[in-house]
Amino acid sequence: MHVKRYYFSFLFILCLFSFTQIVNAEDEDNIYDERLALYKKTETLTQIPWYYIAAIDQYERQVQKDLEDDQLISIKFPEESWFGVGNSSKVKDSRIITMFDGKGKDGNGDNLADPQDPEDVLYSLASFILEYGKTEDDIKIALWNHYQRELAVHTIKNTAKVFKKYQDINLTKRDFPVAINYNYSYRSTWGDGRGFGGRRIHEGTDIFADYGTPVKSTTYGVVELKGWNLYGGWRIGIRDIYNIYHYYAHLSGYEDDIKVGQIVEPGDVLGSVGSTGYGPPGTSGKFPPHLHYGMYKDNGYSEWSFDPYPYLKKWERMAKNN
Ligand SMILES: [Zn+2]
Secondary structure: OHHHHHHHHHHHHHHHHHHHHHHHHHHHHHHHHHHHHHHHHHHHHHOOOHHHHHHHHHHHHHHOOOOOOOOOOOOOOOHHHHHOOOOOOOOOEHHHHHHOOOOOOOOOOOOEOOOOOHHHHHHHHHHHHHOOOOOHHHHHHHHHHHHOOHHHHHHHHHHHHHHHHHOOOOOOOOOOOEOOOOOEEEOOOOOOEOOOOOOOEOOOEEEEEOOOOEEEOOOOEEEEEEEEEOOOEEEEEEEEOOOEEEEEEEEEEEOOOOOOOOEEOOOOEEEEEEOEOOOOOOOEOOOOOEEEEEEEEEOOOOEEEEOOHHHHHHHHHHHHOO
């Protein structure tokens, strides 16, 4: 009897839990829809392509630390730049801000340039870019002048490319990096000591599989790097739309059409499992065949490795449920 009651309350909690998950997923879809509508409205007003505005906002969402989870947009102007030097009482009247040479502009027609209003902020950003022009090259120069960092410009440009291709920003599909209908095995090995190449830690997870097992992209992104590396052998690097760098090493070879600058999506075959590396180009067979999979996060200043294992577990589940 007791067992039964527990069983039912357990079921009830389980239902509640999955219900909240469904609700959360819906909220998430809503925020993507809301954002996309804002970006497209800004494009209508300024002719700056929406996918560039979206990519800048996305980049800011990844590099800023003090953001709320459900914050609609992440672009922020420093106060002085928004209100103008000398506008110390922070008057929001857009004509007064313009008089003080502030960047804040009124995007929704209420005559106020409010730094808390997403339409005003996006319109102000697009107007800032528009000072340079609206071609891709003009936008690149505007980005360079603002960020002064090659990787930031590069990441935003590539994210915009992905958004443009899929005509969407809600790109949450993922895949496991090794074809799951092949034999493979892996465990958490991030942070382990390494023998070859002096004192370094193992910056990834090794997925053991036979030669020739297809290696697939886990995310949407753009191929950033491809070729030989002393440790990694034939390797490939893909930066995703969240500014995370995914590193695939020891491949036996690449899929024919894979090249730097190319857009990939989850499940796209990149190459196959091998044992290349630990020597000059072509070196192979110094260890059992496996895919070394690494993930690196960038905060706008520097890049660091983090443990891919929990993500691999999650993507493996997603792949099996498909
Ligand atoms: Zn490894």
